[in-house]
Amino acid sequence: MTRLPIILLALLSIQAIAAQEISYALAPIKVAEDTYVVRGNDAEINTINGGNIANTGFIATSKCTIVFDTGPSKLYGQELLKAIKNISSKPICLVLNSHFHPDHFLGNAAFEKSSLKALGKTTQQIGRHGEHFRSNYYEALGIWMRDTELIPPTEITKKQFEIGGHQLSILPFSGHSGADLVLFDKTTSVLFAGDLVFHNRAPATAHTPGIAWWLNDLEKLKLLNTETIVPGHGPVAHATEAISSTSTYLTWLDQLMKKSATEGLEILDIIETDIPEYLDNQKMIRYEISRSAIHLYPKYEDAIFE
Ligand SMILES: [Zn+2]
Known part of the structure; x- marks a missing residue:
């Protein structure tokens, strides 16, 4: 046997071992009657967490199960199903x-x-950006992404329905990504807020139509008076606490950017800004500030000259 096939065989067996061993080890937590949450890591995606950074959840009713979000890969989806x-x-x-x-x-x-x-606009956004996201994830996460095809959702038309004794509403918002679906279970008073709510984890702002818009959505969420919120990222909490965690950070970020733009500061000044103590509980704050400085700050700079 020549050397090349031996190397190839070795590589293939390393890959086979890796394929056997990786697992997200998902552990659903019961947060209300029939209602479970699978917590993501409060971290960037990496080859250790396999991209498992967002929360997912499900309502296991007496008739059938409703799943809220499916995670970053086919393997995650399969483990969630299990x-x-x-x-x-x-x-x-x-x-x-x-x-x-x-x-x-x-x-x-x-x-x-x-x-x-999903919401109609989300189906369009996935159509436009999904393939690009998928290839980025393959590059960053390798084996975790094995066999992950892009399977787009179709638009949900029914917005209020009853399943297995649960009164459910689909509420459309837009503050985080332009189309943000929220699932409200009136029966248990649990709100699956998706990424409109980040709890004790700094919000990602790359696709927000504007922080004012997002804050306005949070005000509307407050009016629902729900007991429990399942945030897109961060721990499950009482609604008031989780919403205020998100709005406190966003309000601070908005003011920082406005003030910096008025003073003619640079992106780097935002990245290196002092973080007030009351935001100490926001995980990944430095990382998200850097991202927001790049995506969002130029809009604040432009607004100064309008
Ligand atoms: Zn997210």
Whole structure:
């Protein structure tokens, strides 16, 4: 045997071992009657967490199960399905994608296509950007992404319905990504907020139509008076606490950017800005400030000259 096939064989077996061993080890937490959350890591995507950075959840009703977000890869979706099966033997009747960011929907590849639903604009955004996100994730996460095809959802038309004794509403917002689906379970008073709410984790602002817009959405969420919020990122909490975590950070960021633009400061000044103590509990804050400085600050600079 020549040397090349030996190297190839060695590489293939390393890959086979890696493929066998990786697992997201998902552990659903019960947060209300029939209602479970699978917590993501409060971290950047990397080859250790396999892109598992967002929360997902499900409502296992007496009739069938509703899934909220599918995670970053087919493997995640498959493991989520397994975790659901350990809790309920009922079929999956609806799988919602909260918005078009890849940490929330690439796990669609593990689910029945006809069950995948999202807001109309999200289906367009996934059509436009999904393939690009998928190839970025393959590059960053390698083996974790194996067999992850892009399976887009279709538009959800029914906005209010009852399933297995749960009164559910689909509420459309836009402050985080231009189309943000929120699922409200009136029966348990649990709100699956997607990335409109980040709790004790600095919000990602890359696709917000504007922070004022986002803050306005948060005011509307407050009016729902829900007991519990499942945020897109960060721990599950009482609604008031989770919403105020997001709005406190966004208000600070908005003021920082406005003031910096007025004073003619540079992007680097934003990246290196002093963080006030009351934001100490916001995980990943320096990382998100840097990202916002690059994506968002130029808009504030432009606004000065309008
Ligand atoms: Zn997210």
